[in-house]
Amino acid sequence: MPKLSLDTIPQTNATGYPPKYAGAVEGRLYRRLAPPSGLTDFGVSHVTLKPGAWSSHRHWHEGEDEFVVMLAGEAVLVDDQGEHPMRPGDCATFPKGDGNGHMLQNRSDADCVFIAVGRSSASECHYPDIDMHLTPGRGFHRKDDTDF
Secondary structure (H helix, E strand, C coil), rough: CCCCCCCCCCCCCCCCCCCHHHHHHEEEEEEEEEEHHHHCCCCEEEEECCCCCCCCCEEEEECCCCCEEEECCCCEEECCCCEEECCCEEEEEECCCCCCEEEEEECCCCCCEEEEEEECCCCCCEEECCCCEECCCCEEECCCECCC
């Protein structure tokens, strides 16, 4: 059946970020929806941000388009152009390679929930505000190319 039951899909707050940068996403809980649904061309995540949590550090991908739609609550989209409130029904797009570092922050006192759509596998990722870079097959490392 094409309808997914979220309760049957494990929720996690796992991150690959080095410990130095992991604290900001401790309150981020997500479910990867593509694997249990059989989707292989793109990834879909159902994400809940607890109050104070960030979706990620500000980042952009060389080879991955991203699309976000808010379902519940309110978040603040932080990108190169500033800060933008995101409420249920609001959508944001991040074309691959555009260099616009972005993230969502939950600055409210209630959970916010959104769907994020992107590539099903990792792509080169830049973190303009912190000393971190992601290279597929290698993982996270510093901008000077040294490992954590």
